[in-house]
Amino acid sequence: MAEVERISSSSIENKEIQPATTRPIANPTAVQTIDERRRQALAEIDNAKFGWFHLRTCIVAGIGFLTDAYDLFAINIGASMIGYVYAKGGALNVNQDLGLKVAAPIGTLTGQLLFGWLADILGRKRMYGIELIIIIIGTFAQALSGQGPAVNILGTLIVWRFLMGIGIGGDYPLSAVITSEFAGSRMRGRMMTAVFANQGWGQLGGGIVGLVVVQAYKNKILSGPATGAPNVDYCWRLLIGLGCVPGVIALYFRLTIPETPRFTMDIERNVQQASQDVETFFSSGRYFVDEDAVVQKVEAPRMGWSDFVQYFRKWENGKVLFGTSYSWFALDIAFYGLGLNSAVILTAIGYGSLSKSDAAKHGHAFAVYQNLHNICVGNIILSVAGLIPGYWVAFFLIDRIGRKPIQLMGFIVLTIIFCAMGFGYDRMVNHGAKSAFVALYCLANFFQNFGPNTTTFVIPGEIFPTRYRSTGHGISAASGKLGAIVAQVGFSRLKDIGGPNAFVKHILEIFAFFMMTGIFSTLLIPETMGRTLEDLSNEPQQGFVRGVKTTTVDQSGLIQMGTR
Numbered sequence: 288m289a290e291v292e293r294i295s296s297s298s299i300e301n302k303e304i305q306p307a308t309t310r311p312i313a314n315p316t317a318v319q320t321i322d323e324r325r326r327q328a329l330a331e332i333d334n335a336k337f338g339w340f341h342l343r344t345c346i347v348a349g350i351g352f353l354t355d356a357y358d359l360f361a362i363n364i365g366a367s368m369i370g371y372v373y374a375k376g377g378a379l380n381v382n383q384d385l386g387l388k389v390a391a392p393i394g395t396l397t398g399q400l401l402f403g404w405l406a407d408i409l410g411r412k413r414m415y416g417i418e419l420i421i422i423i424i425g426t427f428a429q430a431l432s433g434q435g436p437a438v439n440i441l442g443t444l445i446v447w448r449f450l451m452g453i454g455i456g457g458d459y460p461l462s463a464v465i466t467s468e469f470a471g472s473r474m475r476g477r478m479m480t481a482v483f484a485n486q487g488w489g490q491l492g493g494g495i496v497g498l499v500v501v502q503a504y505k506n507k508i509l510s511g512p513a514t515g516a517p518n519v520d521y522c523w524r525l526l527i528g529l530g531c532v533p534g535v536i537a538l539y540f541r542l543t544i545p546e547t548p549r550f551t552m553d554i555e556r557n558v559q560q561a562s563q564d565v566e567t568f569f570s571s572g573r574y575f576v577d578e579d580a581v582v583q584k585v586e587a588p589r590m591g592w593s594d595f596v597q598y599f600r601k602w603e604n605g606k607v608l609f610g611t612s613y614s615w616f617a618l619d620i621a622f623y624g625l626g627l628n629s630a631v632i633l634t635a636i637g638y639g640s641l642s643k644s645d646a647a648k649h650g651h652a653f654a655v656y657q658n659l660h661n662i663c664v665g666n667i668i669l670s671v672a673g674l675i676p677g678y679w680v681a682f683f684l685i686d687r688i689g690r691k692p693i694q695l696m697g698f699i700v701l702t703i704i705f706c707a708m709g710f711g712y713d714r715m716v717n718h719g720a721k722s723a724f725v726a727l728y729c730l731a732n733f734f735q736n737f738g739p740n741t742t743t744f745v746i747p748g749e750i751f752p753t754r755y756r757s758t759g760h761g762i763s764a765a766s767g768k769l770g771a772i773v774a775q776v777g778f779s780r781l782k783d784i785g786g787p788n789a790f791v792k793h794i795l796e797i798f799a800f801f802m803m804t805g806i807f808s809t810l811l812i813p814e815t816m817g818r819t820l821e822d823l824s825n826e827p828q829q830g831f832v833r834g835v836k837t838t839t840v841d842q843s844g845l846i847q848m849g850t851r
Contacts, residue, residue, distance in 0.1 A: 321558050322829075328548060328562045333472040333819050340568055344469050345478055347544060348462040349485040350537035351419060355455045356489025357496075358426055358530040359391055360626055362448070364497040364662055368523035371655055373440055377517075383441055385779040388627045389772055390445040394452020395459075396768035402457030403761015407590060407754060411465050411550055416541035418457030423531045423538070425451025430528025456768070460760040463748030468547035468756070469568075472819050476685035479745045484678035487736065490626070491675060493526070494666035500525050501659045508656045517655040549820070553753040554590065588826070590754040598755065604825055607750055608759060610811030614694065615743040615767030617805035621705065621798040622735050623771035624778050625728070632728070632791060633665045673729035677736025689816040690742045691809060697738015698805040704731045705799035712792030739805060743767065749815045752824035770801075 335341075366387050370379040379387070398418065406414045428447045434440040462482055470478040500522045501508070511517040545568065551561035588594065599605045625632070685693060708715075708727050715724040743763070751759035777794070784790040815823055 324562055325552055325558050328552065328558070328565045329819065329821060331565050332469070332548060335471045337471070337474055341469065341471075341474075341478060343540070344466055344544070345481050347537055347540040348466050348482040350533050351458045351462055351485075351541070352482055353485040353489040353492065354419075354422060354530060354534040354537070355458055356486035357493050357533070358422065358451060358489075358527075359395075359455065360490045361493035361497070361526055361530060362387055362391070363627055363629055364493060364659075364666060365523045365526050367659060367662055368519045368526070369441070369444070371517050372520050372523075373434065377655075379441075381779050381783070385776065386441065386445045387448065388779075389775045390448040391452035391455065392623065392768050392771040392775065394449040394454075395456035396452075396765045396772065398453035398456020399459050399761045399765040399768060400456075401453070401761075403460035403757045403759075403764070406461055406464065406757035406761075407554065410546055410555075411461060411468070411757070412544060412546040414457065415461050415465065415544055416538060418454040418461060419534050419538050419541055421454030421457070422451055423454075423534045425454060426531040426534070427528060430524045456764070459744070459764040460748075460757045463744060463760050464757045465544070465547060467748040467820065468549045468753070472817060474686065475749065476690065476745055476816060477682055479748055480678070480682045480685050480741055483741055483744045484675075484682060484736075487670060487675040487678045491667065491670040493530075494663050494670055496529055497522075497526050498660065498663035498667065501656065501663060505656060508659075509652050511652040511655070517652055519655065519659065522659070549753045553588075556589075588752075588754065595755065595758075598752070601825075606811045607813070608762065610808050611743065611747045611750065611759070611763040612766035613808040614698075614739060614805050614812070615747075615763050616770040617698075617801045617808065618735070618739040618743055619767040619770035620774045620801040621701065621731070622740055624774035624794065624798060625731065627771075627775055628778055628782075629666055629669055633662065668725075669729060669732060673732025674736055677733040677738070678741065680733075680737040681741040684737075685741070685745065686816060689814050690746050691812060691814045693737065694739045694742040694746075694809045694812075695806060697734050697740075697742070698802050698809060700734045701731060701738065701802040702799050702806070704734065705795050705802055709792050709794075709796035709799060712795065739809075746812060746815055749820060750813070750823045752826055753820070756820075 366379060366384055369387070370384075371377050374380065374383060398421075402414055402418055425447050429444055429451070432440050432443040432447065463479060466479050466482050467475055501519075504518065504522055507518045507521070511519075545564065548561040548564045548568070551557050551564060599608055681693060704727055708724065708731070712724070715721065715727075747760040747763040748756065777797075781790045781794055782788055813823075
């Protein structure tokens, strides 16, 4: 036990107190004891039963993902409303629509890389909540944006959506890693899936809020001008602005969530504090840091560029990072290609749209109302019929059949579905089988979520060592957003080749190709079900602690005498 001796005031008179210094302790018994203590603390986390602390973690992280999905996909409906008000001809041109829809994914890619790296350097707790503040500011600012002689509202919205996207990007690695590092090995997949499944509720929430807003302003829309901009300016501002409400609710809980014991142990290298945290987390759900306690840092692998290169240049580690990154890239080509353009696809197949004769009969204002109503209803149907069920089937099976089988099955089935949608497009859309196309669309949503959309989020949060877990997840997630950007740019540029929406069928065929490539990248990833995070890191855990350091002199004049 370390003894503490206070220096008298006379002994330090006219002397400057030196900053804290450390010295290594080479006692093999002490090193072995701390190494064993670390393994015991990790085993306690891995074997812990699901309790209130785990539930709280899932809820706090999940609300953030609900907010993320709502904010990302509400623009699918909002773009149509904004086009009616601010675009010539009542519809955004290709560049305007692309700018609104691609700004957030570009910001998300940036945030995933930045926050993933920062969370491994500064800590999960220090970063958690900051990304939510950015989302709240960016979302609320969009609803307050205005038009002026020197300011174009579309340009303003693009800037704010980029900033919002940075916050959303930060949420991916932080929520994934915090959830995985607190979860027991037998329930880790379900906890992470429960967090991610809130994406489905967020997308559904966007459709419901859009429908409620359109219905609330129905009379105002119908009383609008016979030509020109209809009265829907209120609608898109409420639709987008309300997206910050869940984030505000969750903010306090994110700012007060404790640091994960694995970060404290393996990156801060304070095994003693981490062991104490484990004891208090699962008993009271709280944590305590004794500011006066002697900090005993261990010698263990430390993050750094040279260590990063050395770890990932090994084939068994590098192939995993490539596999998680490319699988997410391939998946998001189709997931965001569909998700950000569902209104375009529904319009392209004429599902629920008003015929020209009816539009001429009822007038411009009624056509605007009916079109917005149908877009909202269509998004609700797609969410309920495919998105949400897919997430929760994955939740029930991910810790039973494993991540890799679900991802492989998903990519295989999606390849078949997109081939059917693309090559059978003309037959279904032009020969009275639109309901069959919609059914296939819903099946695609289902097998994306009961498939690679869920597993590409879960696996990177498990498979890397603690010192690179958030960075690795951020790189993988950013690769996915690169796929989303490619998909959105390609969709916008290609869909009208040969006529309005004439190229949609070929885009679906391209999606099928990328789903097929995801099958091969999945083969590079090992199964993670039931294994501890330390086992998955491909690093030996026996002797992970190589030495111990203890403080000898601190800034207040205390001498810490290391006696063993």
